Amino acid sequence: MTGKLHIIDREAATGCFGCINQECKAAHLSGENEEKLVGQGAKPALLQEALIALLPPILGFIGGFIGMGIISPGSGDPSRAASGVVALFAAAFITYWVRRTP
Numbered sequence: 001m002t003g004k005l006h007i008i009d010r011e012a013a014t015g016c017f018g019c020i021n022q023e024c025k026a027a028h029l030s031g032e033n034e035e036k037l038v039g040q041g042a043k044p045a046l047l048q049e050a051l052i053a054l055l056p057p058i059l060g061f062i063g064g065f066i067g068m069g070i071i072s073p074g075s076g077d078p079s080r081a082a083s084g085v086v087a088l089f090a091a092a093f094i095t096y097w098v099r100r101t102p
Contacts, residue, residue: 053095060084060091 064087068080 052099056095057088057092061088063087 061084063084065080065084067087068075068083072079
């Protein structure tokens with residue numbers, strides 16, 4: 001839909017149930033008929049959302065891997081990797097719940 005002109009009307013709001021485009025939903029729920037150029041600025045927002053979603057788990061894995069090496073210097077790579085995976089899931093879970101709360 002990027003770069004195409006769409007007319008958004010109130011009757012089409014029933015199609016928003018499965019839609020993930022938040023700008024589109026906001027336009028439908030406002031109750032106004034408007035013309036909108038869809039996709040302008042969508043790429044920076046998508047990149048920002050991707051960084052917010054992916055960066056904490058990646059940093060969590062790195063922190064868990066390095067942290068296990070600091071805590072237990074004699075530990076091998078399998079235990080460090082397992083610690084990293086646990087930290088990855090913990091960071092993903094925390095990021096999900098923090099972003100979900102308003």
